[in-house]
Amino acid sequence: MLRRSLQLALGRDVLGRGLGTHRGGSTLDWNGKMSEIKKKIQSVLPGGAWTQLHDTSYLPPEHSDVVIVGGGVMGLSVAYWLKRLERPRGAIRVLVVERDHTYSQASTVLSVGGIRQQFSVPENIQLSLFSIDFLRNINEYLAVVDDPPLDIQFNPLGYLLLASEKGAAVLESNVRVQRQEGAKVCLMSPEQLRNKFPWINPEGVALASYGFVSSSSHAETPSGEEVTLKRVHEVHVKIDHSLEYQPVECAIVINAAGAWSGQIAELAGVGKGPPGTLQGTKLPVEPRKRYVYLWNCPQGPGLETPFVIDASGAYFRREGLGNNYLGGCSPTEEEEPDPENLEVDHEFFQDKVWPPLAQRVPAFESLKVRSAWAGYYDYNTFDQNGVVGPHPLVVNMYFATGFSGHGLQQAPAVGRAVAEMVLHGNFQTINLSPFLFNRFHLGEKVHEHNII
Ligand SMILES: Cc1cc2nc3c(=O)[nH]c(=O)nc-3n(C[C@H](O)[C@H](O)[C@H](O)COP(=O)(O)OP(=O)(O)OC[C@H]3O[C@@H](n4cnc5c(N)ncnc54)[C@H](O)[C@@H]3O)c2cc1C
Numbered sequence: 413m414l415r416r417s418l419q420l421a422l423g424r425d426v427l428g429r430g431l432g433t434h435r436g437g438s439t440l441d442w443n444g445k446m447s448e449i450k451k452k453i454q455s456v457l458p459g460g461a462w463t464q465l466h467d468t469s470y471l472p473p474e475h476s477d478v479v480i481v482g483g484g485v486m487g488l489s490v491a492y493w494l495k496r497l498e499r500p501r502g503a504i505r506v507l508v509v510e511r512d513h514t515y516s517q518a519s520t521v522l523s524v525g526g527i528r529q530q531f532s533v534p535e536n537i538q539l540s541l542f543s544i545d546f547l548r549n550i551n552e553y554l555a556v557v558d559d560p561p562l563d564i565q566f567n568p569l570g571y572l573l574l575a576s577e578k579g580a581a582v583l584e585s586n587v588r589v590q591r592q593e594g595a596k597v598c599l600m601s602p603e604q605l606r607n608k609f610p611w612i613n614p615e616g617v618a619l620a621s622y623g624f625v626s627s628s629s630h631a632e633t634p635s636g637e638e639v640t641l642k643r644v645h646e647v648h649v650k651i652d653h654s655l656e657y658q659p660v661e662c663a664i665v666i667n668a669a670g671a672w673s674g675q676i677a678e679l680a681g682v683g684k685g686p687p688g689t690l691q692g693t694k695l696p697v698e699p700r701k702r703y704v705y706l707w708n709c710p711q712g713p714g715l716e717t718p719f720v721i722d723a724s725g726a727y728f729r730r731e732g733l734g735n736n737y738l739g740g741c742s743p744t745e746e747e748e749p750d751p752e753n754l755e756v757d758h759e760f761f762q763d764k765v766w767p768p769l770a771q772r773v774p775a776f777e778s779l780k781v782r783s784a785w786a787g788y789y790d791y792n793t794f795d796q797n798g799v800v801g802p803h804p805l806v807v808n809m810y811f812a813t814g815f816s817g818h819g820l821q822q823a824p825a826v827g828r829a830v831a832e833m834v835l836h837g838n839f840q841t842i843n844l845s846p847f848l849f850n851r852f853h854l855g856e857k858v859h860e861h862n863i864i
Pocket residue numbers: 422425426427428481482483484485486487509510511512515517518519520521522523524525526527668669670671672676702703704786787788789790812813815816817818819820821822
């Protein structure tokens with residue numbers, strides 16, 4: 413049975429301000445463009461100080477072909493690729509809705525900003541290779557005419573993954589897959605490690621993989637259950653300083669709400685069915701709190717320090733030029749902190765982060781923690797990998813979420829994949845079928861060894 417109307421009525425605390433509607437061109441700043449256009453029109457009209465009879469700029473549009481919930485890196489990447497790939501130009505209207513334009517809790521601005529090729533699942537490696545190429549050539553994609561070139565401080569120092577005797581065979585087989593996919597990664601013995609990075613203590617390390625950031629990219633219901641197909645017909649949006657939500661009719665909704673995407677899915681009815689059925693399968697994405705510490709260490713490793721991931725799971729990278737370092741470690745399931753707020757646990761650094769890193773880099777025995785913050789992983793409790801593409805039953809809701817700590821680096825490629833799905837009905841550049849929602853119901857996990 414086809415249910416004709418499903419309203420995504422977003423509650424008081426859920427939806428906020430529309431970042432921009434795009435009725436042509438690929439700019440994300442429609443409001444800015446509008447005022448420019450208005451000024452130009454005013455300057456040529458007799459009387460100069462011309463105002464519209466009804467100013468509707470405080471209202472969201474009544475219709476939008478695509479509404480993207482969440483204006484973090486994922487939502488904006490999807491918007492960018494939709495506008496870039498649409499034919500003819502200006503064919504589709506896209507509305508990005510973001511509730512917090514300070515981005516105070518968004519993962520995008522609270523992340524560590526690392527990008528690596530060292531995954532074990534081919535699709536994850538391809539996503540990173542695509543993104544590396546995008547970031548390296550960012551001005552080909554995002555430069556604005558007459559503006560200075562963008563500088564995103566892309567610092568391609570690579571990742572260094574360290575494995576103990578226990579993890580060595582897996583690390584070696586992962587490197588084989590990474591090379592097959594075109595990644596530039598080499599294996600290093602403890603001795604080679606000592607020679608290349610004299611500041612590392614290789615004790616307990618059996619094998620390392622060192623990934624250079626290269627530039628290359630690649631060109632792609634199920635059970636017998638009787639199901640009800642649904643659609644989201646409108647999204648309720650509230651503009652700042654307005655008391656009321658306004659309905660925005662839409663053809664497609666993109667759920668790019670990061671750590672909160674589970675709640676958005678629930679509003680659309682995802683998972684509201686008998687347990688064990690496709691209808692009863694929830695989007696398994698929830699906020700998980702992660703700490704990042706910034707410390708200074710005058711004797712610490714120098715400029716060519718890669719992003720190091722120790723066999724213990726603790727990691728660090730250099731931050732800037734002043735012997736500052738960023739690092740952390742994901743807690744075990746038992747240690748998961750309460751995600752209620754973003755307060756930092758400083759003891760976690762003393763107990764879980766510092767000891768393994770000081771053992772690995774003896775210079776870190778004396779360091780001074782300067783600051784710290786916490787952010788949310790958009791954590792996929794099923795298999796810690798992204799969820800990409802349409803929902804099988806709420807047929808016009810598409811996901812770009814659940815990246816569990818590696819979403820920033822995958823965003824350029826995922827945005828493109830979702831836009832391809834929306835515009836062409838299939839993945840064209842990288843086949844991300846293993847990341848479809850169906851896998852939760854089928855119990856088919858994506859087995860990625862390198863989740864950090
Ligand atoms: C500490 C930490 C370190 C990380 N390190 C790395 C790293 O080194 N490399 C890497 O690749 N990734 C890393 N990540 C992961 C990465 O930051 C995320 O996967 C990625 O930023 C997710 O982007 P997003 O746009 O989906 O989410 P977000 O940036 O969280 O954006 C989602 C947006 O949705 C908005 N929203 C939510 N609900 C609504 C609603 N109802 N209405 C309107 N808007 C709504 C929110 O306000 C938010 O701005 C890290 C994450 C953390 C927390």
